[in-house]
Amino acid sequence: MSVRQESATWVATLRRHTIPTELGPCTVRVQQGIGSGAPASGTPEVYLHGTAGSWATFRPLLSEASHHDRVLIDLPGWGESTKGARLEHFGIETMTRAVTDVLNLLNYPRWNLVGHSMGGFLALHIAATWPERTASVAAISPTTFGVSEAAREPLRSLSRFPAFVGMMLLMRSLAALGPAGLAMVRAVGATPVMGPLMSPFFADPPGMSAGVIRGLGHNARPASFSAAARAVAHYDFNQWRGIRCPVLATRGETDVFTSPSDLDRLAATVPQVQTVTIQHCGHFAHVEQPEQVQRLLEDMWSL
Numbered sequence: 001m002s003v004r005q006e007s008a009t010w011v012a013t014l015r016r017h018t019i020p021t022e023l024g025p026c027t028v029r030v031q032q033g034i035g036s037g038a039p040a041s042g043t044p045e046v047y048l049h050g051t052a053g054s055w056a057t058f059r060p061l062l063s064e065a066s067h068h069d070r071v072l073i074d075l076p077g078w079g080e081s082t083k084g085a086r087l088e089h090f091g092i093e094t095m096t097r098a099v100t101d102v103l104n105l106l107n108y109p110r111w112n113l114v115g116h117s118m119g120g121f122l123a124l125h126i127a128a129t130w131p132e133r134t135a136s137v138a139a140i141s142p143t144t145f146g147v148s149e150a151a152r153e154p155l156r157s158l159s160r161f162p163a164f165v166g167m168m169l170l171m172r173s174l175a176a177l178g179p180a181g182l183a184m185v186r187a188v189g190a191t192p193v194m195g196p197l198m199s200p201f202f203a204d205p206p207g208m209s210a211g212v213i214r215g216l217g218h219n220a221r222p223a224s225f226s227a228a229a230r231a232v233a234h235y236d237f238n239q240w241r242g243i244r245c246p247v248l249a250t251r252g253e254t255d256v257f258t259s260p261s262d263l264d265r266l267a268a269t270v271p272q273v274q275t276v277t278i279q280h281c282g283h284f285a286h287v288e289q290p291e292q293v294q295r296l297l298e299d300m301w302s303l
Contacts, residue, residue, distance in 0.1 A: 017030065024081065030069060046112065061290050132244075136245050203280050255282055278292060
């Protein structure tokens with residue numbers, strides 16, 4: 001494991017680690033909590049991004065210091081964890097082991113998980129797999145039942161989840177082109193065309209900064225997105241009945257990936273779940289409404 005210090009204006013301490021996993025080297029950043037006696041102390045907040053993200057997606061939530069350590073992971077295949085990523089072994093179980101291996105190497109016995117989109121799905125699976133070590137889960141617009149069905153039967157799901165099906169088919173096509181497909185995504189992501197393409201994911205597209213839109217284009221990974229879609233297509237959601245910790249599950253009022261029925265099914269499956277629909281918000285609540293998301297997180301962690 002290699003470590004180097006990285007400075008940023010919005011953190012007191014941020015250390016960058018490169019940790020080996022079975023899916024390839026994983027880049028992780030750790031911020032020490034206020035008043036914690038060591039870099040690995042207490043129960044950290046662990047942030048898991050979605051398929052169009054990296055650790056940086058959570059920046060709007062992290063403007064103020066926390067009493068908990070924060071662990072910000074670039075999941076294998078995304079962000080700075082792309083070099084050497086073994087996507088041929090990608091699956092929910094292997095991704096879970098990658099995350100828990102990171103946390104074990106950092107000497108954290110328990111954790112609070114915060115996941116967006118795919119990261120929310122992964123957080124729920126980790127909670128089901130490691131119930132004694134998961135203190136809480138906050139799933140922000142988790143891609144669950146509807147997206148799983150759409151990944152399994154895209155044509156039948158086109159009318160209900162057109163944004164996901166369209167993106168999945170596009171990403172599959174681009175992934176087939178290899179490096180050329182990734183280059184095309186990067187090229188488009190740096191142009192004004194990216195704004196209209198991403199507009200379905202936000203309640204107020206004109207209100208999103210150009211930096212946010214460029215970041216989503218920069219973090220898009222066609223092969224990784226396609227691997228994640230394959231992994232969730234035949235998932236057994238009954239596993240989530242074994243989750244023991246408190247769970248917060250949110251969706252945006254205009255969310256195109258997480259439907260109201262997804263939250264209803266989560267409430268019927270997960271024992272201790274609070275579901276919240278965030279008004280004036282799309283799929284990226286932690287970007288569009290970070291103050292409200294932070295209040296919800298603090299309320300859950302204070303219980």
